[in-house]
Amino acid sequence: MSSSVMRRGGRVKLASVGLVVVGSLALSACNGDDGADQRVGGATPTPSAPSSPSSQAPSTQPPSGGGGAGQAKGGQTFKLGEAARFPFTYGTKTKGEIALTVDAIEKGAPADLAPLKLGDKVSGKVPYYIRYTVENVGTTDLAYASVSHMKGHLGDGTEAQNLMIIGSFDKCPSESLPKDFTHGKTQKGCAVALAPSATTKVVSAEYWGDPFTMGQGLYWK
Known part of the structure; x- marks a missing residue:
């Protein structure tokens, strides 16, 4: 994958406008990277495959909120508006702790x-905007890190297609964390899922x- 994020000085902005629609499963190879790499081009959307029952059975244990001492665990389910606190890593040097909250899942038109001029690639599809908040609850500066790897699920448990946008999209703005993103700082983010x-x-x-990992992440609904 070719890097499309610039991090030299000041607030990190995604580089030249471009975009790609991919199926959620196609992103599995990106898990574990620093979130800076995006695929650019006109890839055809790939259908989302039904997930296995084991991977779509989130834990029902009580969630730990952002203000609590407990750490969120893979497979745990939260309510919209509820924070999940966990260790966060970006690349090889940035490490800390964040509280992540999915505030809303909004239907678009x-x-x-x-x-975006995607034509037939999105014909008949409906965008949903996953809006979330990132709070630095640790002791390290997370400046310029990217909190991505957010995807949607349909009512039958299958994965919605992701719309990855390189550039700006007013309906669903998202940027890397700003300079001096220290303890207590927050930032809004957004991801697009296609029904x-x-x-x-x-x-x-x-x-x-x-x-x-994919299929054993943190869930909000």
């Missing part, structure tokens, strides 16, 4: 995608970045 039709909904979100 197919017309929202028109400015295959107007009659299908994206009903939950999953964060599967390090230290978690």
Whole structure:
């Protein structure tokens, strides 16, 4: 994958405008990287495959909120608006602790995608905006780190397709963490998940970045 994030001085901005639609399963090879690499080009969306029952059976144990001492565990389910606290790693040098909250999963309109000029690649699909908040609850500066690896799930448990945007998208803005992102600082983020039709909904979100894995991440619904 070619790097498309610039980190030299100041606030990190995603580089030249471009985009790619991919199926969620196609992202599995990116798990464990620093989140800076994105695929650029006109890749055709790949269908989402049904997940196995074991990978889609999130834990029902009580979640630990961002203000609690407990750490979130893989497979744990949270309510929308509830924070999950866990160790965070970005690349090889940035380590700390964050509290991640999925604030809402909002249904958009197919017309929202028109400015992206994707044509048939998104024909009939409906965007859902997974809006989340990142809080630094650790003692290290997480400046310029990227909190990504967020995906949506449909009502039947299968993975929604991800829309990865390189550049800006006003409907769902997302940037790397800013300079001096120290303890107590927060930032909003957004990820786009695509429902295959107007009659299908994206009903939950999953964060599967390090230290978690796809299918055993943290869930919100």
